Amino acid sequence: MNMQTNKITLTEDEKDVLQELMNIAYGSATAVVADMLDAFASLSIPNIQVLTMHELFETFDKLKNSSYFFATQAFSGEFNGESAFFINDESAQNLAKHLEIESKEDLDDAILELTNVLTSSLTTQLAAEMESEVTFSLPSIFKIPLQEIEEVETFQLYSQVIVIDTDLNFQDQKINGKIFILTKDESIQWLKTKLNIILEQLI
Amino acid sequence: MAQNKTQYNLRTADLDNGIIIIDDTLTIYHFNKWLELQTKIKEETILGDKLNDVFTNIKTKTLIRKVKTALRMNTPTFYTAAISHYLIPIKINQFKNSIYEYMQQDVSIIPYDKEKNLVALIIKDQTNMASTNALLNSHIQEIKKLNEALIQEQRLREEQHQQFLASSRSAAMGDMISMIAHQWRQPLSLITTVMSNMRIKKELDTLDDDTFHNSFKKIEETIYYLSDTVNDFRDYFKPNKVKSSVNLYELFSKSIFFLKDEMAQYDIKYTINIDKDIEIYSYKNELLQCIINIIKNSIDAFKEKEITNKNITVTLEKEQDMLTLYIQDNAGGISKEHLTKIFEPYFSTKSKNGTGLGLYICKTIIEKHLQGNITLESDTNGTKVALSLPTLL
Numbered sequence: 207m208n209m210q211t212n213k214i215t216l217t218e219d220e221k222d223v224l225q226e227l228m229n230i231a232y233g234s235a236t237a238v239v240a241d242m243l244d245a246f247a248s249l250s251i252p253n254i255q256v257l258t259m260h261e262l263f264e265t266f267d268k269l270k271n272s273s274y275f276f277a278t279q280a281f282s283g284e285f286n287g288e289s290a291f292f293i294n295d296e297s298a299q300n301l302a303k304h305l306e307i308e309s310k311e312d313l314d315d316a317i318l319e320l321t322n323v324l325t326s327s328l329t330t331q332l333a334a335e336m337e338s339e340v341t342f343s344l345p346s347i348f349k350i351p352l353q354e355i356e357e358v359e360t361f362q363l364y365s366q367v368i369v370i371d372t373d374l375n376f377q378d379q380k381i382n383g384k385i386f387i388l389t390k391d392e393s394i395q396w397l398k399t400k401l402n403i404i405l406e407q408l409i
Numbered sequence: 410m411a412q413n414k415t416q417y418n419l420r421t422a423d424l425d426n427g428i429i430i431i432d433d434t435l436t437i438y439h440f441n442k443w444l445e446l447q448t449k450i451k452e453e454t455i456l457g458d459k460l461n462d463v464f465t466n467i468k469t470k471t472l473i474r475k476v477k478t479a480l481r482m483n484t485p486t487f488y489t490a491a492i493s494h495y496l497i498p499i500k501i502n503q504f505k506n507s508i509y510e511y512m513q514q515d516v517s518i519i520p521y522d523k524e525k526n527l528v529a530l531i532i533k534d535q536t537n538m539a540s541t542n543a544l545l546n547s548h549i550q551e552i553k554k555l556n557e558a559l560i561q562e563q564r565l566r567e568e569q570h571q572q573f574l575a576s577s578r579s580a581a582m583g584d585m586i587s588m589i590a591h592q593w594r595q596p597l598s599l600i601t602t603v604m605s606n607m608r609i610k611k612e613l614d615t616l617d618d619d620t621f622h623n624s625f626k627k628i629e630e631t632i633y634y635l636s637d638t639v640n641d642f643r644d645y646f647k648p649n650k651v652k653s654s655v656n657l658y659e660l661f662s663k664s665i666f667f668l669k670d671e672m673a674q675y676d677i678k679y680t681i682n683i684d685k686d687i688e689i690y691s692y693k694n695e696l697l698q699c700i701i702n703i704i705k706n707s708i709d710a711f712k713e714k715e716i717t718n719k720n721i722t723v724t725l726e727k728e729q730d731m732l733t734l735y736i737q738d739n740a741g742g743i744s745k746e747h748l749t750k751i752f753e754p755y756f757s758t759k760s761k762n763g764t765g766l767g768l769y770i771c772k773t774i775i776e777k778h779l780q781g782n783i784t785l786e787s788d789t790n791g792t793k794v795a796l797s798l799p800t801l802l
Contacts, residue, residue: 242478305470312471314492319475326484 216368220401221254223408228252228370231331238327239320243304243376250373256394258366262386265369266290269384275314277321283340284396285333287367287389289325293317297381304379324374324385336400368394427497427514427532430521433476435460435469438527447499447512466498476528479518488516490535491542497532513539573769580767581698584705585642591670592638596631603627642667644694652802655693657734658685661723664700668708677711677719687725689732691802695778699771703736703794706767710740710792731781731797739791748787 216224232249240247257265266276269292277291293301301320302313326340333340367388374383389397427447430439437460440452450463461467475486488496490513499512513536521527603624610616661681665672672679704721711719716739726733743751752772768785775783781798 238478238482241481242474305474311492311494312468315471315488318489318492319478319486322486323478323482327482330482330484 215256216254216398216401219405220398223401223404224254224370224397225252227332227335227404228254228328230335231328232372234331235324235327239323239374242319242323243301243379243381245304245376245379248375250375252370252372255369256366257369262367262369262388265386266292275317277318279321279325281325281329281340283333284338284393285329285336285340285389286393287387289321289329290386290388291317291321291324291383292385293320293381293383297383300380304376304381320374320383321385324383325387328370328385328387336397336404338400365391366394368397426534427530429460429497429530429532430527431460431476431530432528433473433480433526435467435472435476437463444497444532448497464497467496472496475518479520479528480523480526483520483523485520486518488514488518490515490539494539496530501536508540508543509536512536570773573773580770584701588667588671589638589642591674592667593635595670596635600628600631603631652690653693654688654690655696656685657687657689657725658683660693660697660700664697664704667701668704671708672721675708675711675719677708677721679721680723682722682724683734684725687727687732689798689800689802691779691798695774696798699774699783699796700734700736702767702771703796707736707738707740707792710738710743714741716740727800730801731799734796734798735793736796737791737793742787742789742791743785748785751785752783 229251232252236247236249269276275293275298279289279291281287281289298313298317301307301316305316307313307316329340367390370387371384374381374385376382425443427444428439428441429437429444431437437455437458440450440455444450445452455463461469461472475488479486493516494509495511495514496516497514501509501512512534515533515535517531517533519529519531521529607616607621607624610620658681661683665679665681707721718739720739722735722737724735724737726735752768772783775781775796775798779798780802781796783797784795786793786795
């Protein structure tokens with residue numbers, strides 16, 4: 207398969223619109239997560255960048271040491287890709303305490319649930335803003351040992367990714383997580399087209 | 410409301426998945442045929458009951474959370490077989506190829522009717538997949554263990570190699586001392602003779618100023634020579650840290666210089682057929698150590714045999730990026746039986762003072778350090794060692 211190697215970039219305007227749409231999506235995701243955990247959550251303003259896989263792995267590498275674990279979930283549709291969620295050890299323990307979880311397996315399950323909630327609410331909301339739909343192939347969520355991140359085969363399919371990352375923060379419970387929404391080359395192109403339609407409507 | 414059996418049954422009877430419809434209090438609205446068969450529980454006996462009362466293993470709080478989240482988000486939530494194993498306990502009848510007692514399940518909780526707060530639990534049998542994964546995992550663990558053993562063995566080999574190198578350094582040091590001893594024998598005897606002459610002349614009262622000064626000068630010169638010899642050896646037996654250009658003719662002359670007294674003692678002649686201007690870029694002292702080692706092997710071979718016209722010849726063949734040095738003697742050769750082991754560590758054919766490391770170390774230095782190659786041919790006439798080296802390392 208011929209992969210486009212030229213780096214696609216987002217213009218400042220495109221970034222602005224995407225940032226706005228993500229803010230809306232994050233608003234709804236925050237509310238859902240807060241409901242799920244019955245706690246007050248805040249999400250930092252999402253940071254949007256186009257990265258090569260090499261740059262992405264460098265970012266992951268910094269998170270690897272302090273992380274409890276890392277989960278990914280695929281999503282498909284016109285807007286498709288994968289999410290990657292990191293949660294650190296302390297936060298995982300605090301989450302367990304907050305949800306009164308005793309076994310390791312239940313904790314892992316809860317973290318996957320958190321990944322799912324964040325991925326679903328973010329991507330469906332974003333896709334809805336773009337008048338599209340997102341579906342999840344079931345079950346498409348995996349726990350991945352930290353040292354094997356670079357061996358994840360699906361990651362090898364990307365040449366570059368739009369990375370939308372944010373910190374999930376439950377202040378009272380001291381739970382922090384970092385989620386990345388990764389989209390493939392053709393999705394980036396699709397996203398650019400959609401963003402430009404929105405931009406034209408704004409003028 | 411919960412008793413309306415056919416409404417849901419029509420849609421789900423033929424599916425090869427378990428389907429349960431419940432609300433956000435876990436009250437059962439539908440329990441499909443597949444589940445009836447698997448659990449041997451009839452739908453009509455549990456409609457309206459709480460799922461967590463029917464299956465007491467279910468963690469109520471978790472399931473309610475997942476149901477509410479699915480309804481709130483309007484997208485599915487999950488249980489995965491890899492982590493949660495199963496939701497509905499179903500004993501596996503087939504024991505073949507399975508390490509599990511209960512069916513391993515992926516469960517998707519899909520919003521079904523938002524107004525009535527209903528969700529559908531879709532239960533998929535993942536036992537085969539989970540067994541395969543477990544089997545794979547145990548194989549991976551096995552491979553990891555083997556890998557660790559391999560790494561351990563490699564480490565051990567590396568340690569042994571380091572020990573060999575240390576032994577070789579001691580061996581080279583021993584060689585050096587023996588060569589210095591050879592080199593010093595003649596000058597020391599010269600000093601002794603000159604001093605004896607002086608003493609005799611002094612006792613006979615015939616020691617004039619000229620004789621005294623001349624003798625003193627001769628002793629002084631000889632002592633300088635002794636000192637230079639030690640410096641020379643010391644400089645040449647230190648491993649090089651950096652590469653430099655090496656004139657091959659000079660390198661051989663130096664090797665012969667170190668060995669000339671021993672060669673003269675056994676009447677061994679030498680010929681160096683190398684153009685005086687050929688240079689390579691390499692580690693000089695390492696190469697010198699190898700050449701001395703090879704020539705010394707020839708000398709030792711001559712010592713053990715009665716041979717007339719003892720001769721060592723050095724020739725060179727140059728190709729594009731490589732050159733080959735041939736060091737050939739007529740010392741009667743090495744037996745076929747010994748030839749196969751010649752580069753092995755601690756193998757020696759010498760009756761005494763052989764460490765058995767010389768050629769092993771040469772091979773290690775030539776191949777690992779100098780990126781070259783060493784081979785050896787031998788017949789009843791003599792032995793020919795070929796050193797192939799890159800001209801630019």
